[in-house]
Amino acid sequence: MSGSISATTATASGAAASNTRLAGDFNTFLTLLTTQLQNQSPTDPLDANQMTNQLVQFASVEQQISMNQNLERLISLQQAAQLTASAPLVGQRVEVEADQVPLQNGRGEVRLPAAGSARFAEVTISDGNGRALRQQVVALGTAASGWTWDGRDATGRTLTDGAYRVSVTGRGTNGEAVSLPFTVAGTVTGAEQRSNGLSLSVGSLAVGFDKVRRLLPDA
Numbered sequence: 001m002s003g004s005i006s007a008t009t010a011t012a013s014g015a016a017a018s019n020t021r022l023a024g025d026f027n028t029f030l031t032l033l034t035t036q037l038q039n040q041s042p043t044d045p046l047d048a049n050q051m052t053n054q055l056v057q058f059a060s061v062e063q064q065i066s067m068n069q070n071l072e073r074l075i076s077l078q079q080a081a082q083l084t085a086s087a088p089l090v091g092q093r094v095e096v097e098a099d100q101v102p103l104q105n106g107r108g109e110v111r112l113p114a115a116g117s118a119r120f121a122e123v124t125i126s127d128g129n130g131r132a133l134r135q136q137v138v139a140l141g142t143a144a145s146g147w148t149w150d151g152r153d154a155t156g157r158t159l160t161d162g163a164y165r166v167s168v169t170g171r172g173t174n175g176e177a178v179s180l181p182f183t184v185a186g187t188v189t190g191a192e193q194r195s196n197g198l199s200l201s202v203g204s205l206a207v208g209f210d211k212v213r214r215l216l217p218d219a
Contacts, residue, residue: 089188089200093216100163101125101149102186102203108149109185110166115140118170118178123147126165133159137171146185163204183213 101108112121118140125134133153138145151159170180190201191209198209 087191089215090190091187093185093187093218094200094202095183095185095213095216096200096202096205096207097211097213098184098205098207099165099167100205101166101184102163102205103149103151103159103161104186104189104203105161106151106158108151108164110147110149110168111183111185112138112140112145112147112168113181114143114145117172118180119173120171121147121180121182122169122171124167124169125149125153126167128165130165133164161203185216 095111101110108125110123121138121140123136123138124132126132134149135154136147136149138147151161153159166182166184168180168182170178172178184205186202186205188200188202192199192201192206196208199206200209200212
């Protein structure tokens with residue numbers, strides 16, 4: 001399956017706009033100070049302390065512009081490095097934290113923990129409107145395991161690839177509800193730098209890079 005890596009310019013555009021406003025304020029400040037010096041009275045020149053304070057402000061604004069520009073460059077370099085580092089993940093199977101399961105080539109996978117206070121897991125796959133499409137009760141073993149979804153709904157109809165809502169409820173020995181953490185698995189198909197950080201595409205599922213829990217061997 002082909003993958004993609006792309007970057008957005010939202011962060012850079014925001015920083016550039018901020019720098020433009022700051023540079024405008026800087027130029028206005030410089031114009032006002034120059035005009036003040038040109039029009040001061042020879043018999044009553046600008047007070048030395050006032051002059052010093054204004055020059056300090058002048059230097060402070062100039063330094064802030066320089067700092068913002070350097071920070072913008074550092075952020076751009078960091079984002080480029082993250083995007084480059086994510087390239088080897090394309091085509092790899094990963095386990096991620098998400099409330100959706102990617103259905104890729106008619107296959108989806110929900111990763112479940114080992115049995116504890118919960119002896120069973122009730123897995124529910126829903127569409128975007130919250131309508132349950134498939135429900136399955138899975139017995140938990142002594143080790144973590146995965147439940148593979150064949151991409152069919154409760155009537156046996158084959159669904160199109162995409163990202164589907166998934167919820168998991170643990171069930172104790174007597175059927176009582178128990179909180180149960182879970183993850184989903186899929187193949188990375190792309191990466192994109194967004195304003196809130198690096199995002200991986202796992203089929204139709206977009207998930208933050210910080211949600212990746214581990215790499216999985218090929219199925």
